[in-house]
Amino acid sequence: MSRSDAEILWEVARLLARDAANVSRGPGERPALPPLLFLTDPDRTPRPWETAARLPPGAGVIFRHFGLPGAQETALRLRRITRDRGVLLLIGLDADMAEAVGADGLHLPERAVRRAADLRTAHPDWLITGAAHAAAAVGVPGLDALIVSPVFPAGGVSASRAALGMTAFRSLAASSSTPVCALGGIRASNARRLIGSGACGLAGVSAIQAAFAPA
Template sequence: MSLPAALLAVTDRHGRAAGLADTVRAILDGGGRWIWLRDPDLDPAARRGLAESLLALARAAGASLTIGRDAALAAAIGADGVHLPGGTRPRAIAAARRILAPASLIGVSAHGPSELAEIAAAGADYVTLSPIFETASKPGYGPALGLAGLRAAAAAHGLPVLALGGVGAGNASACRAAGAAGIAVMGGLMRARDPAAATRAFLGAWERGDPTGAENPPRLPPAA
C-alpha cells in the first residue's frame, strides 16, 4: 500500500497563534497532501469537530487525513487512517484494522529500530521513527537516533519509515538518502511564519536537496 505523500504534516494547535484550520489550509495551499491530526488533549466532541473540519479541507485539496490514536473516530468520519502511539501492541493494530475501511492506513510511532519487527508483523502500513535529530518537542525519547538509526530501521522488515524529530529543509534529503519513505514534520510547519512557503521548502528539499545534508537541522524561525 503506497503512502499518500512524502511529507506528513503533524498538527499542534499550541504551536501557532493562528487557528489550526487556517494553518492546515495554508499547508494544503503549499502543496501538502497528508495531514496527521495529533492534538490528543482536546475533549472528544471538540476533537471530532476539528477532525471533520480538517477532513473537509483535505478532501477539497485532494489530500489525506490521518487521525492520531483514535481509530473509532477515524472510522466514524471516514478519515484515511489512524496513527497509533508508541508502545502499541499487535492486538491494538488488529483492532484498528477491523473497524477501519479496507484502504485505510495504519501508522505507528516507533522510537528505535528494534520495535519495527513486531509492528510490521502486526500489519501496520508505516511507522514514524523519532527522534532522528535533536528536537525540543521530543525530549522524553532518549538521544537522537541520527541517520544511522534511520538507515538501520529503513533497511529492516520492508516497512516504510517516516523520519520524525528535528527534520528541517536542510536535512530532509539526507533522510531520503538514508532510506526514509518520507518525513513527518510538526514544528517546522506549525511554527512557521508562512506555513505554505515552509511546506514548499520541505517538498523542494525532499525532491531536489543535497543528499549529504547535515545531521543537525537549521534553527527554526521564532513564531510570528
C-alpha cells in the same frame, strides 16, 4: 531566487517516496502513503487547519488531539479542508473519531501499535501508521508505515529523547519490512540528508507549520 522552505521539504519528500519502491499501492487498495506528513499538536499547532489548507495535494495530516476539548469539531474542519485539498487525514489513536469524521486512517502511538492487526481487520481500507522510537516496533503486523523519531534533535515530547542520528536511522530503515517515515528535527536545512537513507517520506510539526504558514 532562493527556494522556500515549503518547496524544499516537498521536493525532498517526493524524492524519498520515489526512491522507496514499497510505498506505491495498486488501484483498489489503501491510499498511498503521503510523502509529507503534518502532525498536529494542541500546544504547538493551535490552528492546524491553516497549515492543512496550504499543504500540497498528496500530502497528509495526522490530527493528534490528546483529549483536547472541541477536538471533534476540529477534526471535522480538517476533514473538509483536506478533502478539498486532496490531502489525506489520519486521526491519532481515536478510531471512533476516525470513523465519525470519515478519515482516511489512523495513527497509533508506540504504546498502541500492537492494535494495528485488529484495526486492519476491522478497517481494511484505512491507512494505518505507527510511531516508533526504537527497533522494537519494527515488524508489527497491520501497519502501513512506521514514523520513526527523533531523527535529529527535536522539540515537543521528543525533546527528552536522544536523536537517533543518520547512522542509526539508516540501520532501522534497512531492517524494517514496513516503510519508514522520518520525524524529528527535520527542517529545510537538513532534509536532504535523508535522501538515500531508506526513508519513504518525512514528517514534522512546527517545521511544517512554519514552512506552510501564510505569506
